[in-house]
Amino acid sequence: MQIIIDKVKCEAKLGETLLTIARRNNIHIPTLCHSDALAGQGNCRMCMVEVSEGKTKKMVASCIYPVTKSIEVITNSETLTKMRKTLVMLLSARVPHNNTILKLRQEYNLPPVTRFKSDDEEECILCGLCTRACDEMGISAISTVNRGINKKVSTPFEEPSTVCIGCGACAHVCPTGAIKIEDIGEERIIWEKSFELLRCSNCGKPFITRVGFEYIKNKINTEIETVCENCRKDAITKKLRDIYGF
Amino acid sequence: MKNQSMRINKILVCCGPGCLSNDSLDIYEALKNKIESDKPYISIETTVKATGCHGFCEIGPLIKFLPLDFFYCNVKVSDVEEIYQKTIKNGEIIERLLYHDQNSNQKIKSPEEAGFYKGQKKIALRNVGEIDPLSIDDYMKRGGYKALKKALLKSTTEQIISEVEESGLRGRGGAGFPTGFKWRQCAQMQNFPKYIICNGDEGDPGAFMDRSILEGDPHSIIEGMVIGAYAVDSHSGFMYIRDEYFLAIKNMTKALEQARNYGYLGQDILGSGYDFDIQIVRGGGAFVCGESTALMASIEGRVGEPRAKYIRSVEKGLWDKPTVLNNVETWANIPVIINEGASRFKSIGTAQSPGTKVFSLVGKVKNTGLIEVPMGMTLRQIIYDIGGGIALNKKFKAVQTGGPSGGCIPEQLLDLKVDFDSLDKAGSMMGSGGMIVMDETTCMVDVAKYYLAFLSEESCGKCVPCREGIRRILVILEDICNGRAQDEDLDLLIEICETVQATALCGLGKTAPNPVITTIKYFKDEYIAHIRDKRCPAGVCKELTIYSIDKDKCKSCGLCAKNCPSSAIKQEQSKIFTIDQTKCTKCGACVDICNFHAVKIGGALACR
Ligand SMILES: Cc1cc2nc3c(=O)[nH]c(=O)nc-3n(C[C@H](O)[C@H](O)[C@H](O)COP(=O)(O)O)c2cc1C
């Protein structure tokens, strides 16, 4: 199947999302809450595009809109830019000092937002990726609480979680760097909870929390070595070199 | 007034939500006890029934006497003895308890004579207030389950779907989606199991349309659902009812049980070999849970948050299976369409919006209550003929339709026909049928602020435009009402509203700006008065209102000073009364109490 995005003909598979197709064809659509690993959120609405199908035209979120027939898509009309500007303005009002949003604001040539009172400390745009990541890990230590304008991400009752394993998946996916993760020596602090870090048996760098290590070991039900990602990769490269001699 | 030929054989005591809160159940019990304990002395047989809402809540509790068809209003437990002695035993009508029609200044006996009931046409509410909801026999006596027999035993599924399509019935839950088309799409799916859902979330504050049917005529919903399920080949249904509706849940539970016992539900329905059952799901009561995808998430046991509907529920709904979700009122219409045929149904209402619609008519009208009118009736007819006009003979200002995210319609559009498309065009919507009438004492900016405050808490908070947009819209509206807004704020307000409307994920966000957009469109001068002149023309926004006493009108009676709760009114040496602005809390007590209309409401410059 073929669809047209910004006048470019693009090959598309049935059910593929517009965003996937656009990215494959190097067409830029801005996103905040999208991660390839945790696709299908549709929360930030930055990726809205215009879809024309015959005479009807509608605005859809490209990260979740599945292609089912030949359509024509516009990703950067005047209306879309205007909407995105307003969204960026609203986000800037929410997280005035966040670097990700700051860059976006500059990209859209918007002045700092002075009209609204903001919380200077706020960094979270509630994209929802962190809670998804935690759910995918099978932990669900954090979730969104409250509705509407009072919504936020939190551990249960805002107390240090009893189930968190300190893996940091949430911080890793966060597009705005809102989740603080601090590694000092052999200690990691995340979500106001302290964890012991294990050192890599090869390079000696602390790389995983002890509970996280145990959790993974139990989950896959095999003994694993305490070797960090880098050393594991190095080991594989070395092995290849030994075998093939390059 | 004596009527010798009167033979009352049925007394209907309204036990709808409004009347219940005024002790109608006690009245029912007292009447029942009287009749039963005194049986040997009564020559007529009387059944007292606790029915669902009669609709005319303003004057409840209501008691209707059949077959003579007259009714009493504002009945109290203390009236029971007299009603029993005079009316039931002697056939005497108690004048005092008859309804007094303010407009014609007459006492009215029969419901048909009252303006409130005139112009109404009952389809969805056909049995509400007429039958005992706990009695399936009552329902059947009025033709209940005939449509089911016709559908299951004498029709093909294609015939049923065509009939519903042909009728033009559109979903009564708000969006007006063609019901028959929805069914057809679902019927075509070859993916099983399929599900049927009844949406009884009714999260709009103050709405009680669906509640009245759930409580007052549960079988009509069940019958509709079984027919729909049969048409699309589903064997499992869910009745989603908000948790606070305890009476609805109770009556529905009983009704489901009865339907099963009578072979209308469960296995091998009417011996046709077809199985279908319904279970009740109690909803947590969030407004957003009424949205179709959030409702399904909630039934599945997940957080009640909407998802994008690029893939329709008829294809992937509950547990990703083909699902038909319809509103309570939509389901209640189905048996009538099957029984009486599509063309009969289509003859009521307008071409694009056939049939009737139930509204809860509230606010500043003389007759508030639950009404059902043919589509296409004008707002003026509803407000003035059925509603009896504006209470206290004040001036009409606006009517808000469609629930919290509906729009406000001004006086110049009073002749607007009430149907799905006309309301949309006016910037409002049908919604589930809320209708709130506002008079001249209402501040339209304050109204918009009220709804947005509600929505700011009821938005699920998942998508950026709805959560952050509503939050900032509310800030601007609050600033306008406090006199802290600037000219540019109006443009900013419109900019945010347009973005929220266009980019929000679900219907809540998409419609949330309606109250703001329509009030700016139709009442812009009020916004300007607040922003530029720092004045609230209606005298509602306290920061922008000053009360003062008109020297020429004041007769120095001192009534206001006596009644001022903050002792802000003092008599000067010149005998004239004045209001100390530093003490005045703008409660308005003086305005109401002054017999000479000497208290003026004016605008003030707010302190920055
Ligand atoms: C925020 C929101 C709240 C809603 N609440 C209700 C409700 O309480 N009851 C209802 O029947 N439909 C409600 N709807 C509409 C439903 O999403 C859906 O369209 C309807 O139940 C479909 O049934 P119908 O076609 O019979 O109207 C709501 C929609 C939105 C966006």
Ligand code: SF4
């Ligand atoms: S529009 Fe509002 S209610 Fe709907 S998904 Fe977005 S935040 Fe939730």
